[in-house]
Amino acid sequence: MSTERMQRQTLRMTLLRHAMVISMLFLAEPSVAASRSPESAPGTVDRAAVRTQDRTARIDTALAPFVASGDFMGVVAYRYDGQAPVIRSYGLAQVELGVRHRPDGIFGIGSISKQVTAVAVLLLEQDGALAVDDPVARYLPEFKPDDDIRIEQLLVHTAGVADIYDLESFGRSGGAVGRFAEVIDELAARPLTHAPGTTYAYSNGGYAVLAAVIERVSGMTYAEFTERRIAKPLGLRTLRQIGPDARTGRVSGYDPHGIDGLQPARRPATAFLVGSGSLETDAEDLLAWTSAIHSGRLLSASAYGRFTRDHGHAYGYGISVFRRFDRPAIGHDGRVAGFSSDAVRYPDDGLSVVVLGNVQSVARDDIRRIVAAAALDVEIDAGVPPADLRPVPASIELEALEGAFGFGPNLTVYIDVRDREVFARANRGAETQLVYRGDGRWFSRVLYATVRFGRDADGRVDRLIWGEAEDAPAGLRLAEGP
Template sequence: MLRGFLVILACNLFMVAAVQAQKLNNQLDSLILAAMPDQQGPGAAFMVARKGEVIYQKAFGKANLELGVNLSNESVFQLGSMTKQFTAVAILLLAQQGKLKVNDPISKYIPDYPGGDKITLHHLLTHTSGIKDFTKMKALAEIAQKEMTPKMMVDFFKDEPVDFAPGERFEYNNSGYVLLGYLIELVSGVTYANFIQQHIFDRLGMKHSYYASDRKVIDNRAYGYQKKESGFVNKTAINFSVPFASGALMSTLGDLLKWQNALVNNKLLNTAETQQAFSRYKLNNGELFNYGYGWHIKEIGGLTVRTHGGSIFGFKSMGVYVPGKDIYVVGLTNCDCNSPTVLTENIARLVITETLKSK
């Protein structure tokens, strides 16, 4: 009798959970389609995970307009500045190995860097260094399609006047992360691409993540587009040695979940280093700012979240993690006309609300 009751109860609970899951699925479909109604143009792929498991994953629109190929959950997108997460963790891995310290001045590794005795790796990681952001330099167009070594990239911006003294204010800065990539090479003795491959991608089984290339044949590649008055065009070409450690990685929804789960479960970093990545820091005047090492630290729906987006010719990306609920939301798009930032945050809000209702 009791056993039969328990079986019926389990079946009812399963049915309730299934109904709730389908309701959330329909709500997410509606939210995304309202924001991105054109299914014949470039599109996006979205994923929601809770407690490390996928609860929603779907692709919309085309991976290649010329061939009429649809995007899929396995499509490989350029990440743009979501790359900074990987660069920051690579620095913390080297710190964990005792090969550097985040409070080291950059002059320890690049003796001739102007003012390098006052700028630390911490300043670079937190966008508080004051060095010139190379993406704001007019001369960028002259090198955008050239093969640049990391040293050439650093030399490109290092003699520019600084915008402010180190630690004086927070100002998002791509040059700082190019410098960090160069330091990773100097300290580890291998290229940035190889370091990320060996110490992150290979260790975590991220088999569909790459240092970007337009020449390499990449299975399930999503092609990047831009929108002009005349319609969609193929993305502007850029040599990936230019964004380098600030924005040159590619990945998929599934691989990014492996990455997020590894961070949550300390598969790469110890607790102390993880804490460094996700802490808020203070400016020289004692004011807190909302950035850790490679992640923005902000609030959505009254909950603390870790976020970071990315934008590079033809692609935009956004990732949101809610530690208190162990919810991870990712949006990847293959047209820089489609920013997933607000949509991804709205998906997170919806999932948080529905999660609270089901308690």
């Protein structure tokens, strides 16, 4: 066994031991005890404290399987307006050294950054420096001047700008090396995916262009603008753009590997994330941001109305607009190498809920439902990690699975096999490992999705089926090899 694989195996075993111990510890130690408030009469119990204790115990119990499986480590929190935040931490901030999470750990928040970018644009509009229906070329004349792309189309993902993860420069280095100006130049050189304003297509590239507009109009870097105009006025001490230097409190990020293991994530260069996913913060500041922006801070009533309006496809400006638990909700999730996150506002309840994880896994979707349901006293069937992940049998010919599978004109999924491990990659994006579940099924711990391989009459793999439902989308084989 190679030294690298031995280190990887040691890391997986360390994580599993710590996760099992931690899951037992936090279930035995509720964070809020039943107590008498100063105003309570002697012998009475503070009902609010008891309710909080019941909620956190419910969260602890439901999250335990995800912590034990290695699919979640991090901090979850909620706060009702006018009340103290409730913050719970689970697992390890630094696996190799066994460092436990603290409530004030700093995490990459991925695409939650988009709502900050959108607010930055609206602040410039309030300043009279731009209007969201202006053409982008007015401020970036070098960016596709022959295409009538409007700022609002970038905000709502209808501009047709290519995604960051489709850029050749990202593919060449795996996102490790890049300069922001060169990213914008490459986006300008790429053809549009559709005519502006005609189709919704989620694009991190569009938000990179918005960041470039912010920089050109304000005369500040994106990092400077978000700090001076957003973080400082709101008192958000930890919200800032991720930089190359070490930072006290920053947690390490991990990607799932194998059945129950983790491996250190390689963070993309910030140049590829500016505007779309480059910010980091802690739970208390993310709660404060979520409460403030939905409570009349920074934005005028008119600007806030456009920020949270459904402009189509349940999307506002950098934020999703939807219903959950039969009530309105406004928020966004985030996922970037080593991190998964979520921040949601329930406006009718005056409630903000956040999830910050240092494992890149869409197990986050189950986590966010669990935390919000507990905070709202709503009963749900909490999900659990799959219990049937297993080693790949020696009888399976993995090389037969390799190939390119087309799911449409703009999406190709590549399957690659290395050292009897199977990996999937969409377009030029990052890989996700597929772990065997049995009966021809494979599971991505990153995407929390099951896939299957279909075969033709001769038994050859001819399609990749994404999901377990009968009508799950299928991609037909395009070519041999990735």
